[in-house]
Amino acid sequence: MSVQSKHFLNTPESLVLDSLEGLCTINPRLALEPQNKIIYTKPHDRSKVALVCGGGSGHEPAHASFVGEGMLTGAVCGLVFASPNPSQVKRGIELVDNDKGTVIIVKNYTGDVLNFGLAKEQYASIHPNKADRIKFVVVGDDVAVGRSQGAIVGRRGLAGTVLVYKIAGALANRGGSLNEVYNISQWIASNVVTIGVSLGHVHVPGTAPPTSHLSDSEFEIGMGIHNESGNRRVSPVPPLHNLIPHLLELLTSTTDHDRSFVPFQGKDDVVVLVNNLGGISELELSGVVAATRKALDACGFGTLRLLSGTFMTSLNMPGFSITLLRLPTEKEKSAPPATLILSLLDEKPDVPGWKWSSGSSPLPLPTQITPPYKQEADAAPLAKLKSLDSNAFLENIKRAAHGLITAEPDITRMDSIGGDGDCGLTLKAGAEGVLAKIDDGTINGDDVVRSMITIATVAEEAMGGTSGALYSIFFSGLAQGLQAQASSFANAEIWGKSLVLALAHLYIYTRARSPSRTLVDPLAAFIEVFQEKSFTSFSEAVKAAGVAAEETKNIEAKAGRSAYLESERLIADQVPDAGAWGIKTILESLQV
Missing domain, CATH: 3.40.50.10440 (Dihydroxyacetone kinase; domain 1)
Known part of the structure; x- marks a missing residue:
């Protein structure tokens, strides 16, 4: 070090x-x-x-x-x-x-x-x-x-x-x-x-910097x-x-x-x-x-x-x-x-250096874990919507999760320069949480609504912070959009309309609008182009998202983690927004 x-x-x-x-x-x-x-x-x-x-x-x-x-x-x-x-x-x-x-x-x-x-x-x-x-x-x-x-x-x-x-x-x-x-x-x-x-x-202080240290x-x-x-x-x-x-x-x-x-x-x-x-x-x-x-x-x-x-x-x-x-x-x-x-x-001394102490023995460590919250019995049943290809549905999500895990060092480096340094680890934690839910069968292609709700919960609990809240709101909105569709299978059009609704839900809770040097830039670009192409050209929408993420290198921050930093330095150093790069990574990892 x-x-x-x-x-x-x-x-x-x-x-x-x-x-x-x-x-x-x-x-x-x-x-x-x-x-x-x-x-x-x-x-x-x-x-x-x-x-x-x-x-x-x-x-x-x-x-x-x-x-x-x-x-x-x-x-x-x-x-x-x-x-x-x-x-x-x-x-x-x-x-x-x-x-x-x-x-x-x-x-x-x-x-x-x-x-x-x-x-x-x-x-x-x-x-x-x-x-x-x-x-x-x-x-x-x-x-x-x-x-x-x-x-x-x-x-x-x-x-x-x-x-x-x-x-x-x-x-x-x-x-x-x-x-x-x-x-x-x-x-x-x-x-x-x-x-x-x-x-x-x-x-x-006052001595020459040391030349050797621990790795x-x-x-x-x-x-x-x-x-x-x-x-x-x-x-x-x-x-x-x-x-x-x-x-x-x-x-x-x-x-x-x-x-x-x-x-x-x-x-x-x-x-x-x-x-x-x-x-x-x-x-x-x-x-x-x-x-x-x-x-x-x-x-x-x-x-x-x-x-x-x-x-x-x-x-x-x-x-x-x-x-x-x-x-x-x-x-x-x-x-x-x-x-x-x-x-x-x-005894409490009257000195500035002594730290607070309880003056008693520590309580026994807890041996039982509080049972998880259960949904109320009278909750309305969820619409069951299936993926057109359950295996492809899971493979796409796995690719996106592994893509985030692989990209963690790069995203962390970007956020260490342009933010608080935790974005890469936060996204990695969310990706690992999603993979665990795939392994236990909670996320599956036979119930995409429940799967989106699960991803929203993982984002809330495993990621936390601003990114976790934004992802959780978006996937909760996506689940609501899917539920509103009168269909048994989720095709590209149903996914596209649900994505539009999810973005509208996200806009309720964030002032960020493109271009803002935030994750909204590539996310909005993807959804807007996908909608413009009548939900038929996924690849063009992904390309638009990639361009938007790259362009955050040249944008003065108006919202998000970079808004408090010196914009000229970030632009001069060509540092993209870490959150935007996370969205780019997810979308480019997906295949249809």
Whole structure:
């Protein structure tokens, strides 16, 4: 996949500070010390333990957007993917000074551990009376790097760090002691695991564009959050129902000693965090959530909380991570009670970066499908109209459907330039739906009225959107026209008159009239010529439709998806309308 190397910014050098200023504009309860890039609460409650975190920027909303009541007291920010220096961190510790003590929480990266650790030691040497009131917690939750490979550096800190922030911050906000906050931080950090996957890498503002990247068919398992490569490339990208169980095996395996970091027992209760690494859509992320829940259920885990959203990113990386926090059993006397952990997790912090969560366990997944809608018993019977040649009728429809499927890449390309990019896939979905109805016998030449109604329903349900509605209206109108014919067989004249009626029905619901750079152009051209030739020259009508579709390359858009775009560019590039090309494809695939 290509890497996005364009960004909205003033300068790469000012990006981090500009972002922190924007955060303080959003949340007036925050203060910013710009020279050290420190976000902190002001004033902060000196009777409560303070939590300080930080690291390189580029992981937003972590870390600065988690500063506020109920979570973090301060965050020290470095440049993108670069740790802040010890002087910055030491100043951050000074700004949150209090009567109860401070817990520093860092991700396990060499720069963060060294710079925050050095700052802690310097602060303690300058303030020996406070040396015992400052604690240090390192979070390493990545399971991609095994014990043997990471023997010296240990596991990287990933999105599981956010759960440590949240739970420890809530306990500090309740008035927990320094040791209580420190101990629960350590326990959560020791029982959390994360794995990341991505379809590609990212570009750091101000650097040269990368020269290598993953191919369109590859993805990586074991991604970190500093644009480092994963430990494994896989091709092709599998469906989620195959990928997620593999990721859960990496997270929870107790048989792979090299990666068995948390003492899962099997059928454990867990907290799940599905994290957007920055560049995947909410639509995809929710699909990941559903697949994760199903896979956990299949493995016998009890999902007591499920969080989803953007928590810790790698700029705009097109990937996600899954974090599991193992909850303790009642037999683990030295562990904090699971009820306490969940209650701390459920408390709503007053910070801009925390995502909404239900505060309850997910409901059981549905096991029954709602029965399909049945037509009312008193509906009027449909006229039964047969095709003159049932086999030819079905073969024509199959050819049209396969024609759309074959043309999908070209139609998608056209629509990516002149529309929203979904026309090819929409038409392909409709074509596949029609072929399925042919296979199950619902569409057949012995009942063309019912067949047209079925195609209208497929367009409505499988295609959706504007194209689906237009096709469904047209085929519903075609069915009405066929029903109105006093005949037992559908000949060319009956089809032609019904097509005229269907177009009239379509005109009720769309303002598009030829020439408009829409699917109406070739459709109207076909029907008008077919009618002019007394429904006897199908080939001439198809030719007229093809000409009309080709001519959309030269037409200024007045309706449809292209009306919002720069017409001169579309004309200069000679891009035809994708919807019109779909109609052309269908008609040219038909034979009589």
